[in-house]
Amino acid sequence: MSNAADDPHDFDSDAFDLNSVDEAELISVQDNAVQQSTLKRKSGEPYEPTTTKRLRVADHETAVFVANSTLKTRFGLDAFRLKQEAAIVRTLGGESCVVVFPTGGGKSLCYQVPALCFKEMDRSAGLRQGHAESGITLVVSPLIALMKDQVDALQRRGISAAALDSSRSKQEYMAIVDSMRNGTLDILYCAPERLNNEGFVGSMSNVKGGVRLLAIDEAHCISEWGHAFRPDYLKVARFAKEIQAERVVCLTATATPAVARDVCKAFGIAEEGLFRTATYRPNLRLLAKSYRTKKESHPDLTKFLKAHPGPTIIYVTLQRHTEELAQDLRKNGVKARHFHAGMPAAEKSVCQEAFMAASDVIIVATIAFGMGIDKANIRNVIHYDIPRSLEGYSQEIGRAGRDGLPSQCMLFLCAEGLHLRESFARGDLPSKQSVAALLNELFSLRPNDLGCIEVNLYHQAKEHDIKNTTLKNIYARLELQFGLLRETTPKYTKYEYVELGPLKDDNSRTAQIVRAGVRKAKTLTHVDVDAVARSSGLERSEIVAKLQSWHDSARIDLRTGGVLNMYRVLKTLPTVKAEKERIVNAVYTDLQGREQQELDRMQQVIDLVNGTACFSKSLAGHFGDMLPSGANACGHCTWCEMHTPVKVVTPEPKPFNYDVFEKVLKAVSERDDARFLARVAFGISSPRITQAKLTNSPVFGSMEDYDFTVLLKAFESACSSANQKR
């Protein structure tokens, strides 16, 4: 799998980078004083809504009245949908809740309406000292692009909202911080990664009027057992406690009962606080068909598209396949375009706009397409490769037929798609020796003067052959399970600039120190921020702020790079062998469990169509729901129409091919890691495999039609006999 897929474990990974402006450091300059005292309040106990700032529980009728009038006057809408009103009224009453509505169900209003009601409620209750005392609503959302859309839409309605993201200039950033302090900002959006920034935590704890509501979008990411677990989300509950958020609203479109329970538990939300709407969509026809090979299914795909005209999304796993399939379809007279996260931004928007405007466009896309697409008349959603999980499937088919008209959801099953999915599922698990080497290295690091260890995750991923997402996961475990570390504001190691205008007119002491400490090259001037800080006694953040101010006033073009992740050491790191082994074992067992879960999720999708029950009923059951009136069948899925399970046609198991196996061993000389060899043979890339350029080798993926565990065993014995000989 040398070709990129849109990483199913991440949303759009570039959405999270803290790149050009090191605002993290800027905010820590301002909040240095408050941050230490705030962080002392931390605790491992579950989140409990704060009672210190809550002045009075809102009267139910007032809440209903204020919520409805806010909906009309501020949002121009007539009535609440689904369980919006119930969730909002509970929130206004000071309680936390979990909202599980389908995509496009109107989750956003469940925090936007309360955010605007607080002032009104305070005024009518005669509480708080006016506007500036009413606090803010903070929204944690993983998608910067969606955050921006939301903020634009709110601002168009005259609502004071902002998003803190890395594209903000210093001025914009300061304006947001100011509006937060003086109480003019109602809603602030930020990415979960920002919660690692101690300065930000400090600021949020000291917002005038407090954080009245913390809204957590895509809240299923909190659940370790969910399909889209994100380590940074694990820290949200701790954050809610530290900033003393008055109440919390968790929002998601997909949550199995177990995931919903997990989210409730993380925030101490009682069962009555869970607002879930029916998952069944009667206008969606769930269909599935199985093929021996992809090639075999091509004519059927074309036939299907011609028989079911209208806007269509065809999901595939790999970016490369979006282009190839779109091209094939065009050759067969089908008007198709492709879309994936790796395309240039301009091309992506042209594609999205074309899809929104036309009534006959077919988009072949990875799952990056669809988030934030609010098109009511999508007639078909086709999974040309198996989706990652039933949660993913349900979310993706949920984009069809929002206008309530009949729509088709077709799933093509094929062994090639399953192989790809299995490769992804197995791609995250490193070998145990990699994890041991990583942790041993980590435990031997000495904290700096500030009690932090600095690590370059990019280098560690390469050196220890561990994927970045897995690495983040391991760190989250050391932080939350073992209490050894706490991630804090990352820093850049590389600062360099091109001079654009005069710097000499800045005569401040900091400017003089920075100018004296730089190293000029031909075009670029390099600044070793740490060295300048050490020799001058200035704070690192003061130096960064100075460089940034020059950049903002167009005196320099500042370029930063080399992110160093910083972890505050909370307990002495283990030195005893047995203790280190205990942690390695625990971390590895956890990672193995995750691999198995991922494989189980794929199996659940297969079981849905392979079983002997109505697809719609089984899907609803997965989410703890039923068909209306407890019905047994929807009447229009493949099972209801054919009463035959859709079996995966797997190729006959082949006898082990020792010739090919030997070729892999010949092409790769290392015998230190059987998993590494098995990955090469199966065709799963990893940092080490990419670095060794093995993805281009003919042996890469040469044994893709074997059971991975069989390969692993074979390579384990090859490694152990090679090592015995040495």
Ligand SMILES: Nc1ncnc2c1ncn2[C@@H]1O[C@H](COP(=O)(O)OP(=O)(O)OP(=O)(O)O)[C@@H](O)[C@H]1O
């Ligand atoms: N009560 C309502 N009456 C009319 N329109 C509504 C109502 N609630 C929400 N909407 C509209 O429905 C659309 C989808 O709402 P929203 O974006 O909040 O959905 P969502 O559940 O957050 O979806 P997603 O899961 O895609 O983020 C928006 O255009 C919104 O204005």
